[in-house]
Amino acid sequence: MVPNPLALIAEVTHRCPLHCVYCSNPLQLASANAELSTADWISVLQQSGNLGMLHAHFTGGEPLARPDLTELIAAARTAGLYTNLITSGIGLTDQRLQALVEAGLDHIQISFQDSREGAANWIAGAKAHAHKIELSRSIRKHKLAFTVNLVVHRQNLDHLEEMIGFIEQLQPERVEIAHTQYYGWALINRATLMPTRAQLEKAVEIVRAAEQRFAGRIRIDSVVPDYYAKYPKACMGGWGQRLMLINPTGRALPCHAAEIIPGLEFENVKEKTLQWIWQESSSFQRFRGEAWMPEPCRSCDRRAIDFGGCRCQALLLTGDPTVTDPACSLAPTHHLIETAVAEANADIAVAEPTSASSFAQLQRQTSDLWSYRTDPR
Amino acid sequence: MPSEAVPLAKPMAMRSRGICFLRWVTDMTLPIDTSQPKLATGCRWGGTEENRMILFPEGAIKLQGPGRQVLEQCDGNRTFGEIIGELQKQFTTTDPEKIRGDISQFLEQLQRKRIVDY
Numbered sequence: 001m002v003p004n005p006l007a008l009i010a011e012v013t014h015r016c017p018l019h020c021v022y023c024s025n026p027l028q029l030a031s032a033n034a035e036l037s038t039a040d041w042i043s044v045l046q047q048s049g050n051l052g053m054l055h056a057h058f059t060g061g062e063p064l065a066r067p068d069l070t071e072l073i074a075a076a077r078t079a080g081l082y083t084n085l086i087t088s089g090i091g092l093t094d095q096r097l098q099a100l101v102e103a104g105l106d107h108i109q110i111s112f113q114d115s116r117e118g119a120a121n122w123i124a125g126a127k128a129h130a131h132k133i134e135l136s137r138s139i140r141k142h143k144l145a146f147t148v149n150l151v152v153h154r155q156n157l158d159h160l161e162e163m164i165g166f167i168e169q170l171q172p173e174r175v176e177i178a179h180t181q182y183y184g185w186a187l188i189n190r191a192t193l194m195p196t197r198a199q200l201e202k203a204v205e206i207v208r209a210a211e212q213r214f215a216g217r218i219r220i221d222s223v224v225p226d227y228y229a230k231y232p233k234a235c236m237g238g239w240g241q242r243l244m245l246i247n248p249t250g251r252a253l254p255c256h257a258a259e260i261i262p263g264l265e266f267e268n269v270k271e272k273t274l275q276w277i278w279q280e281s282s283s284f285q286r287f288r289g290e291a292w293m294p295e296p297c298r299s300c301d302r303r304a305i306d307f308g309g310c311r312c313q314a315l316l317l318t319g320d321p322t323v324t325d326p327a328c329s330l331a332p333t334h335h336l337i338e339t340a341v342a343e344a345n346a347d348i349a350v351a352e353p354t355s356a357s358s359f360a361q362l363q364r365q366t367s368d369l370w371s372y373r374t375d376p377r
Numbered sequence: 378m379p380s381e382a383v384p385l386a387k388p389m390a391m392r393s394r395g396i397c398f399l400r401w402v403t404d405m406t407l408p409i410d411t412s413q414p415k416l417a418t419g420c421r422w423g424g425t426e427e428n429r430m431i432l433f434p435e436g437a438i439k440l441q442g443p444g445r446q447v448l449e450q451c452d453g454n455r456t457f458g459e460i461i462g463e464l465q466k467q468f469t470t471t472d473p474e475k476i477r478g479d480i481s482q483f484l485e486q487l488q489r490k491r492i493v494d495y
């Protein structure tokens with residue numbers, strides 16, 4: 001028996017009012033009419049509680065696009081789960097927030113794209129920044145843990161200090177400073193998003209100084225970009241080890257991007273129980289443990305630390321999901337990462353934020369720079 | 378404090394995206410006798426009676442023995458002085474100063490992780 005999962009990632013919708021250029025959602029987004037029903041989600045949450053899971057992370061897309069979100073949060077709490085809402089905040093009025101808190105919401109995580117309004121709206125492809133600030137003030141009036149998530153990349157790292165100062169004023173308990181990870185839309189836009197080594201090194205110092213300054217007041221979690229690391233990230237704490245993700249259509253995945261891996265059949269919660277999927281399904285067993293590992297992972301001392309890295313990244317960069325993650329400096333395909341890093345460091349150019357009267361116009365203006373995430377049809 | 382009290386807590390880092398870094402940093406803001414420690418906003422007890430844990434936004438800490446005992450008393454009313462006094466009475470064979478030192482470090486670490494406020 002494999003120990004049961006610790007947390008559920010409930011990707012309740014792919015619909016989103018934002019078009020962030022680094023979105024990790026798949027390029028093939030699920031449409032609204034393919035989404036699970038309220039009753040299906042409530043069953044998923046009950047089963048999660050029964051399996052002894054501790055957390056339910058509500059994410060998307062934008063979870064607030066689901067009118068039944070309050071009901072789902074309540075169901076998660078009834079099932080004994082700690083509830084975490086990962087949101088852009090668009091669609092959240094103070095009244096709706098009040099209802100979510102009353103339903104038992106424990107924690108809210110709001111993403112900010114930048115400290116500067118023009119740049120933030122440019123990256124999000126939507127006029128969202130001012131609303132997020134207003135919402136952050138409203139959050140502090142409720143009994144609710146508050147995390148600000150800041151995704152950093154080439155286009156905003158040069159003013160990281162300013163962004164951290166901005167976040168401090170929002171008075172969260174936590175800040176997550178996450179370097180872009182190159183999946184989905186972010187991979188398409190990698191050349192525009194990847195930081196230079198100099199940017200990264202400066203960022204590490206700035207984060208360290210902020211950690212000292214915030215000690216005991218604001219906790220900083222930072223995620224280092226794996227392209228610049230010596231070893232790959234322990235993606236999801238290991239395939240089928242800790243986390244189960246249910247996507248908007250009800251497919252159970254070991255990680256956000258797993259659906260892109262060809263040859264794997266992902267079960268749907270409409271047909272199978274979570275317990276069966278976790279214990280028995282071939283998809284959750286495919287890369288679980290060490291038996292699947294190639295060399296150099298199989299004989300590596302770190303195989304139980306990083307599990308050979310990310311299967312999806314291996315596929316995206318090499319075409320083969322069964323090889324060592326190229327982000328690992330020991331990987332035979334590590335030159336793919338080195339090439340990308342060399343290209344990112346060939347110049348230090350950053351773009352100038354632009355604004356437009358419509359999203360379509362913004363898309364046209366920036367078509368040489370990046371592709372915005374689109375909304376599912 | 379008996380030796381099995383260390384480590385007081387077993388962090389289970391879980392992250393939905395990316396990696397979690399748990400770091401102990403060296404400079405300290407330790408609790409003082411009049412501090413009234415309590416669980417920080419958004420942190421609460423969960424798990425089962427034999428498997429009590431504190432749930433927080435991105436993870437959980439399993440607590441047993443004196444660690445659990447200390448945190449169960451962190452209700453925002455009892456003072457740090459009272460909490461350590463209680464443990465010093467209970468563990469008479471352990472150096473009282475060691476008890477004070479261990480518990481204040483324990484709470485300081487949890488404050489850094491925004492699990493405890495004082």
